[in-house]
Amino acid sequence: MNRTEEIFLLTETKKMHFRHRKLFQTLTCVVLFLYSILVLYHSFYKGVSNAQNDEAKSKVVVKKHVFERTLAQESSFNDGYSVSMSTEIPSATATVKPPTITLDDVFISVKTTRNYHNSRLPIILKTWFQLAKKQTWFFTDSNDADFQARTNGHMINTNCSSSHNRKALCCKMSVEFDTFLNTDKK
Numbered sequence: 078m079n080r081t082e083e084i085f086l087l088t089e090t091k092k093m094h095f096r097h098r099k100l101f102q103t104l105t106c107v108v109l110f111l112y113s114i115l116v117l118y119h120s121f122y123k124g125v126s127n128a129q130n131d132e133a134k135s136k137v138v139v140k141k142h143v144f145e146r147t148l149a150q151e152s153s154f155n156d157g158y159s160v161s162m163s164t165e166i167p168s169a170t171a172t173v174k175p176p177t178i179t180l181d182d183v184f185i186s187v188k189t190t191r192n193y194h195n196s197r198l199p200i201i202l203k204t205w206f207q208l209a210k211k212q213t214w215f216f217t218d219s220n221d222a223d224f225q226a227r228t229n230g231h232m233i234n235t236n237c238s239s240s241h242n243r244k245a246l247c248c249k250m251s252v253e254f255d256t257f258l259n260t261d262k263k
């Protein structure tokens with residue numbers, strides 16, 4: 078290796094070192110930049126989600142108040158027992174009676190037709206009807222003494238057509254509504 082070659086090599090090595098340093102600096106800058114963007118984005122997103130959380134919380138509180146007001150209004154018509162409802166806002170704490178719904182408040186209506194009495198009613202009478210005999214009524218389109226007896230007189234002849242068109246079904250529906258309105262069911 079002569080002196081010229083040596084100098085040339087040294088220069089080349091220096092150049093390479095310089096290039097590497099520049100590359101390293103550029104990479105560091107890029108990484109720092111990306112990191113700061115990430116931090117900014119994270120803090121921004123956190124702020125947004127906090128704001129959303131607050132909004133959701135206030136909605137829940139409002140809903141809770143509306144619910145309690147409804148409960149309070151309802152309970153003034155009911156004879157339920159009293160419980161204390163705790164709320165997030167102490168000043169809104171109120172003693173309300175929960176609505177008490179029992180089986181006696183339920184009206185169960187079964188729409189049927191004379192052709193299906195024998196094939197469809199026995200299974201109902203053998204099963205869930207046994208749990209709600211007083212709450213269940215059958216709306217049909219004929220007089221059926223057999224099922225009238227088996228349902229304790231809960232077969233109602235609507236005198237409507239036995240066909241399955243809208244008019245006939247609405248006719249039965251109206252009798253169902255009238256019967257429901259004549260009860261004290263909820």
Ligand SMILES: *[C@@H]1O[C@H](CO)[C@@H](O)[C@H](O)[C@H]1NC(C)=O
Nearest residue numbers: 233234235236237252253255
């Ligand atoms: C069906 O007709 C009979 C006999 O006219 C009547 O007694 C009964 O009340 C009628 N049923 C309805 C739901 O109107």
